[in-house]
Amino acid sequence: MSAESAIGRVAVVSGAGSGIGRAVAVALATDGVHVGCLDRDADAAAATAALLPDATPLVADVRDAAAVAGAVDALAAATGRVDVAVACAGIEIHGTTHELDLEVFQRIQDVNVAGSLHLARAAARHMAAGGDGGRIVLIGSVNSQVALAGQVSYATSKGAVLMLGRALAVDLAPDAITVNVVGPGVTDTPMSAASLADRERSQRLLDRIPLGRAADPAEIAAAVAFLASPAASYVTGAYLPVDGGWLAHG
Numbered sequence: 054m055s056a057e058s059a060i061g062r063v064a065v066v067s068g069a070g071s072g073i074g075r076a077v078a079v080a081l082a083t084d085g086v087h088v089g090c091l092d093r094d095a096d097a098a099a100a101t102a103a104l105l106p107d108a109t110p111l112v113a114d115v116r117d118a119a120a121v122a123g124a125v126d127a128l129a130a131a132t133g134r135v136d137v138a139v140a141c142a143g144i145e146i147h148g149t150t151h152e153l154d155l156e157v158f159q160r161i162q163d164v165n166v167a168g169s170l171h172l173a174r175a176a177a178r179h180m181a182a183g184g185d186g187g188r189i190v191l192i193g194s195v196n197s198q199v200a201l202a203g204q205v206s207y208a209t210s211k212g213a214v215l216m217l218g219r220a221l222a223v224d225l226a227p228d229a230i231t232v233n234v235v236g237p238g239v240t241d242t243p244m245s246a247a248s249l250a251d252r253e254r255s256q257r258l259l260d261r262i263p264l265g266r267a268a269d270p271a272e273i274a275a276a277v278a279f280l281a282s283p284a285a286s287y288v289t290g291a292y293l294p295v296d297g298g299w300l301a302h303g
């Protein structure tokens with residue numbers, strides 16, 4: 054089955070155990086895609102896979118390149134192909150310039166940046182070998198473009214994810230593999246629960262959003278599903294904000 058076919062495609066989604074990754078897994082499955090649900094949390098990966106008609110739970114820490122490659126190889130061995138990879142695994146830990154812990158800074162780069170590379174590279178190897186091209190989607194953030202106070206580590210990582218997506222798009226184009234970055238704004242997931250529960254912080258965030266509300270994870274997943282679909286065959290190296298107008302507002 055080719056990457057241009059809507060039936061029989063196979064995807065691997067990291068961070069599939071929660072939030073945006075789980076919603077992406079659901080959206081891709083709705084499009085008829087077999088989804089490898091990868092997470093470091095085995096129970097969470099299994100719980101997402103159990104929601105889907107056709108899925109494989111996969112356990113790996115995205116910081117571990119060999120573990121990610123092993124999981125993607127196992128998916129390819131079981132299904133015969135890999136057409137789509139979506140890197141949703143990510144962490145956000147706040148810390149101002151003067152207070153941030155350098156070990157935490159490095160951990161955030163390792164998960165958000167290196168973890169995205171590990172998944173993309175492991176999947177791209179199978180896409181290139183299959184000869185039918187592929188789709189890779191990375192998850193950036195509004196913080197790929199703008200920073201809030203206390204976000205030195207996170208905004209640095211998300212800026213790097215944006216450039217990683219562009220660099221991969223250029224590198225993988227000869228194999229007909231497209232690579233794009235989706236930039237969510239505030240999205241209602243466990244990651245943002247503490248911020249959204251804090252009335253003052255929540256109001257400060259919502260004041261920046263012309264649509265005046267947080268996104269549902271399914272609204273981010275819909276944009277990812279488009280970029281992962283055959284319809285997006287000529288879109289590569291793009292950054293698609295899905296942020297309720299945050300970046301337009303400035």
Ligand SMILES: NC(=O)c1ccc[n+]([C@@H]2O[C@H](COP(=O)([O-])OP(=O)(O)OC[C@H]3O[C@@H](n4cnc5c(N)ncnc54)[C@H](O)[C@@H]3O)[C@@H](O)[C@H]2O)c1
Binds near residue numbers: 068091114143165
């Ligand atoms: N929620 C938001 O408001 C928001 C906004 C912009 C961008 N994002 C980005 O979207 C992505 C998903 O975030 P979310 O809100 O769904 O978060 P979440 O915390 O709900 O889910 C993240 C998932 O990633 C997994 N994960 C974390 N570290 C991992 C690792 N080292 N290896 C494998 N799996 C790991 C977790 O177990 C979890 O299942 C992240 O990259 C995040 O930065 C989120």
